[in-house]
Each structure stands twice: as structure tokens, then as C-alpha cells.
Amino acid sequence: MDGNSAVGEAAIRAGCQCYFGYPITPQNELTEYMATHLSRRKGCSFIQAESEISAINMVFGASAVGARSMTSSSSPGMSLKQEGISYLASCELPAVIVNMSRGGPGLGTISAAQSDYFQSTRGGGHGDYRTIVLAPSSVQELADLTHRAFDLADKYRIPVIILGDGMLGQMQEPVDFRHEAPAELPVRSDALRGARGRPSKIVRTCTSNTSEMEELNWSLYRRYQLIEKKETAFETFLVDDAELIVVAFGIAARIAKGAIKSARANGLKVGLARPITLWPFPSGRIKELAATAKCLLVFEMNMGQMLEDVQLALQGQGEVFFYGRPGGVIPTPSEVLRVISRHYYQRGLKKGK
Amino acid sequence: MLIKTIFAGFGGQGVLSMGLNLAEAAMLEGKNVTFLPSYGVEVRGGTANCTVAVSDEEIASPVASAPEFVVAMNQPSLVRFQNQVQSGGVLFYNASLVNPQNPRGDIELVGVPAGEIAEKLDSPKSANMVMLGAFARKTNIVSMDTVAEVLSTILKNKAKLVSINKKALKAGYDLF
């Protein structure tokens, strides 16, 4: 199954009731999957919106009345969604937003890129807020994290972004779906369902009272701290004896893994560190690894965005190199291997078996 | 053992279905697989290609730096991919359309007159299946039976298409 369809199926199995989207390559298969499979489900709704701005605001509405809702797009469309995401964050409304990102800036290319890292991990829109950002690196993980995204969104009442890329969306791999679609989900207690037997409720972001706004920011901040503590996810591969550790996320981590296997075959002691949550960023784990290895090589399909989070985590301790390919170019494992080897030898690192 | 193959040709030559068939067959045989197609504008521009990785272990990169096998259904694909084939690998080409000019001595060239054979079978569109049959025979990545089984599931209700394509597969398989 292709990655886009896998997200669609996993969303339906997670109880997604509403999907609103606008066509853009390379994520159309997801919109089309929902048109075929969600639109006719009982109690569910699919709309091809007239724009990404409308789609995210439809999500806002559906979430306000308590439905599990999702939208998806690719880079240029994500820019249009940012206003809506800021409002979702402010109103503490859960939502799942998928970005099968492509090469930018501007209309750019439709080929896979990772240049939306800053936009995704820094909130993206205006105001002081964060979104949880999940970065899968296989079709199976796309499906698993889609399910998880819905749970996290509800649990913390926060928008969750799944940051994939064109390649993950288009690629086909076998997938197991571990859940059946629930018959019925409980309605969130904060949903607007009419003031029947209770006082009326409001969803709003505007206030003339600055101290009220400050309090909202503080309460969001405390929740963000809790998320940082509890939900940071991370994977490592062959790091125990590694002299050099590659730090990469998403599909780049996959390509790096291929390179690392070849490097190991040549006797280079190289490992991989892969953040699965980009926000919260696994700074603590990166710092630990930097203490055991001689150096880190950050590899991204952009000009160095996660690199800044790695540098922030290290606070000037430890040596960090960078290799980046922007614009939608997909480097091959052997290109990454060449960069690994160059740094390895230049740094005079020891070989092993 | 990790084996990567690139299938390439004009849009409309059924290049992606060849790759998909191989990937699904390998999956049925219990292997790990990835199928990575080219998409979008690139496809409208007239060329299509896909990379299939088959392995007993977890597949790290779905991208191929140096594929073991390349299948070139037209001349531009041959030119584009012939230098990528791993030393000791095999380059299959559609001898009906492609004129091999490969100066490399370290790979094997296999010409399959896929176009002509398909014409003879009265179904020019199934040249891709002739090629896939020959490919399955030569590479032994998957068994012919599984490939045929996949064909039947993909083309579910279209008995006529299934039988034409199976004939084409067999014609390719019987070449070697």
C-alpha cells in the first residue's frame, strides 16, 4: 500500500470522522482515498474544500463540535493552513494535519524534501504555540503514527502534525493495521453540542484582557512541558560503539541507514540517531549520544534546519558536521556514505570490525 | 540478501506495473519489499521509472545507488541508468526499441525482443509482461507462479486480460 492511502486507512481506523482537503501533489492519493472510503461511512464527512484555508477552518469547526478531524496537504498548502493552526492551538482544539512535504520555497518541486522542519516545529503561524510533530520513516510507521496522532491530539487538546514527504507518500510497502475502526467514540466533554442541561460554552481566541491572554499562554506552556517530558520519541541504530553518529529524521534517516550498513561493512563505526518526535525534540538523548561518540553528522534534505536543534541541544559541547540536499533532490545511500567516510577519515576516527 | 531493481521506460509502457507486480510477488513470498515510483510532472513529461527493493531483512533505503538489475524499456532509460548498474549486475533491455551501446564490460546485457513478441501475440501492450517473464527467469528473485498469481489478483475480473498477459509472461519466461 502507498503511504498516502495508509494514512487514510489508519485515520479511519483511529475513528477519524471528518476529512477536509484540497488537491496538491504529492498527497492526492490521501484525499482520493478519503473520497472513496470515508465519504460514505455513517456519521462521517469528506469535503474537497475550495482551498487549504477553508479546509483547515472546516477542521476547526468539526473539532469544536467534537469530531475527530483531519486535513492534509503539501508544503505550499501548509503555508495557507498556518493561520488556522494558530487558532486551533489557541482554542486548544485537537486536529491531525498531514504534510507530505516537497521542495520549496514557492511552488517549488513536487519531489520529496524536508524543508518544512522550521515551519512545523516552531508553531508555523503567529503567536506563542507549539504543535506536536511526528516524523515517520516508513509506510508502516506512517500508519502507526497516524493512529497515535489522533490519540495525542485528543489527550493534550493540541494540533498534531505528521511531517512526511513526497517519497513516503508515494512509496509502497506492506502495512499491518493494528486496530479496527471503533464503533463509536465518546464525545469530548469540551465539545460544543448545544447548551442542553448545562450552561453555554464558548470557543474563542480574542480577548481585550492581557492578563487573561498571559494565563492562556502559561497554561499552554505548562502542557507543552508535560508533552516534552512524556511524549518524546527517538530511535537509535548501532550507536553503542559508534565513533560517528548520523542524526537524521524521516526518509533521510532511511537513506542514511542504508549508508551506515555499508559503512559498517567497511569497518567504520557509525550509528544512527533518529528523532521520531521533532517537537518535542529529543535534546536529552542527543546530548547523551554526543558524549559517547566522537562526533555527530546531521543529514537532512534541506539546508540545515534540525541542525539548529541539535546545536541547541549540545550547547556548544561536541563536534557537529552537516550534510544537506535541498530542493527535492533525493541523495542515494552511496552519496551519504561518501560524506560519512570523508568526515570519518578527516577526523582520524578508528576503524573496528 | 538485498536486491534492487530499477524499471524504466516511456509512460504507458507499463513500467510501474512491472515493478508493482515484482514487489507484490516478493511480498507474497514472505520477503521485505519497497516500491518507489516516480510521479507527477515527471510522468507527464513522458518517462516513468520505479525502484523495487527485495530483501530477507528489513530494508533500509528504498533508493538505489547501484541496483543489481536495471530494465530499460526505451533508449533514454538505457542511457540514463546503464552506468548505475552495480558491477556484476544485469541490464535488461527491450531489444525491439533499444539499441545497446554499453561500453561496460563488467555487467551482463540481456536483450529481450519484448515488443516483437507481444506483437506476435496480438497484444502489443503486454510487452512489459514479456519482459517481466524473462526477468523472472533470469533473476530468480520470485517464482513464475507467484508472478502469475499476482497478475490474476490485480486484474481481478478481467479474465481475458489475465489470459493475454499470462501468455505474454510465459513467452518471456520461455526465452531462456
Add this chain to the structure above:
Amino acid sequence: MRKVYGRPRFLKKRSFHYCAGCGHSIVHRLLAEVIEEMGIHERVVGVNSAGCSVFAYNYLDVDMAEAAHGRGAAVATGMKRAYPEAVVFTYQGDGDLAAIGTAETIHAANRGEKISAIFINNAIYGMTGGQMAPTTLVSMRTTTTPFGRDVMLEGHPLKISEMLALLDGVVYIERTAVNSPAGIRKTKKAIRKSFQTQLDGKGFSLVEILSPCPVNWKMGVAESWQWIDKEMTGVFPLGIIKDTTGNKDAD
């Protein structure tokens, strides 16, 4: 010997990337011809948009800028206001002009911006692979209306030209089709008239062109030309929708 047919001067010497039978290539040629015949190439600035025609500047040999999806009318407004001598046209698909760009289109028209909108209505999202457009016909199957466009869910085809005609800033709107030699000639006349309206400083004008997309309609080329007459013109009738220019036909 007298040359009766050739490449228009402002069409670059390269082959189109459009599919066989696509209406975009015909309209490109018409634009190039009109620009040449009116002698305005030194003043023309075009705005192309996301859609199959995103590479229109590869073919039209005039100054052009690519706008973000749907924002053509706003970009053209900026150009015309900052440089009024320019002859500014937008080249937009139905998704671009009548879905994501509806607000920009309506407000530019309402302000009576002195620009020409060339609006390609092929009832589909061509570039992204055949999804529903606002102009998709009822019951028509697309990749996002796999069971056919259902008016209860997706509404009726949007007649943006008729809507725009209600606005006082709009002086000329005509709907044509490029599925026959006569239709192609009419389209050319309409484009010329739209440019003339702009040169006369009269206000906003738009030419809606029904245009075949055989690939995403899943039809042969000839069949797609017939389909425009048989199905599309019933919903989108051809002819002048509004004309307060006071000009007779431009020629």
C-alpha cells in the same frame, strides 16, 4: 508563394508539454496571435498560475510572472496599479480562478481593475491528476467524486462568469469554446476584445474558454470535443454574458 500559416512571432520555438488534444495549447497560440496583431507585445505583462499552464511562460514570448495558486487577480492588480501602461492579463484554470482564488477574482472584478482574465474552464483539476473542479458537471466522475458529483454533497457547477456579471466594475464577459474552428475563431475575437477593453481603460473583462482535457475526462480527443457541445455547453451556455463597453466587435 504566399505564406498562409506559420508560428506566431510571440510563441517560443519549443514543443508544448500539454497532452495531445489539450485546449491550453490552442489558447496559447491565440494569445500569441492577438498580441502580435494588436502590436502590444512591448506592453504586455502576463500572470500565469498553478495548473497545467504553470509553464505558460515557456511558450509565450512576453514578460510573465507566476502567481501563487489562485492569487492571479491580486498579482495582476498590483502590476496594473504600479504600471498602468502595461496590458495585463491573467491566465487561470477553473480551480485557480473559481475555487482557491474566488475572493481575489471577485474583488478585482468589483474594483473594476483594468485587466483581462483568460479563464480556462476544463471542468477538472488537470495538473493534480483529475480531481473535482468547481465547474465539474453534475454526476461527472473525478478522482475525488468517485461516485459522480452529487449536488447534495458537492453542490452545482459554479457559474462564476454569470456571478461576476452582476458586479458593476465588470464591463465585458464572454464564454467561448475551443472545440471547433469556428469556436476557435470566436475565442480569438473575444480575447482581442478583452485586450481592447483594457486599452480603452474601461474596466474588468474576462473570457471564459471551455477547453478539452481528454486525459482526465478519460476520452479520445474527438470525443472530448463533442462532449463540450453535448454536455458542457448545456450548463455553460456560449455567448456574451455581459458587454457594457459600447464597442461593437473589436474588428
